Amino acid sequence: MSEKKKILTITDAEWEVMRVAWATKETTSKEVTDILNEKTEWKSTTVKTLLSRLVDKGMLGTTRKGNKFIYFPLVEERKSIEVLSKEILTKVCSKKVGNVLESIINESQLSFEDIDALESLLKEKRKSAVESVPCNCIKGQCQCHIAR
Numbered sequence: 001m002s003e004k005k006k007i008l009t010i011t012d013a014e015w016e017v018m019r020v021a022w023a024t025k026e027t028t029s030k031e032v033t034d035i036l037n038e039k040t041e042w043k044s045t046t047v048k049t050l051l052s053r054l055v056d057k058g059m060l061g062t063t064r065k066g067n068k069f070i071y072f073p074l075v076e077e078r079k080s081i082e083v084l085s086k087e088i089l090t091k092v093c094s095k096k097v098g099n100v101l102e103s104i105i106n107e108s109q110l111s112f113e114d115i116d117a118l119e120s121l122l123k124e125k126r127k128s129a130v131e132s133v134p135c136n137c138i139k140g141q142c143q144c145h146i147a148r
């Protein structure tokens with residue numbers, strides 16, 4: 001399975017576990033259970049199931065250290081976030097991508113540094129901007145083809 005396909009199979013619950021693995025670099029099922037205890041009521045058996053699914057999916061590696069198992073990420077956090085955010089944009093008409101980005105930015109709290117980075121990115125994007133973005137949908141999945 002490609003890295004992208006692996007990432008797209010992760011459930012919301014598995015994502016919570018991945019975040020711990022990314023933050024800690026290597027972790028144990030006890031540590032994941034303790035950390036997630038703050039926002040979930042998952043029992044250690046639940047966490048163990050999630051960890052083993054992530055190992056099966058190739059998202060986590062595991063190795064034995066003494067009498068316990070250590071888990072570590074096999075796919076980078078940055079890559080995973082990139083795949084997920086691109087995935088959102090494949091779900092809408094390409095004409096609406098601008099709107100989606102606008103609402104994401106609108107709902108986000110940003111630092112001055114973030115805004116500087118976005119401003120220079122947009123400036124760069126202006127150089128290859130088009131008059132009107134072409135629709136990429138099949139007929140009937142967006143209003144572009146419907147003349148009424």
Ligand SMILES: [Zn+2]
Binds near residue numbers: 093094095135137142
């Ligand atoms: Zn369309």
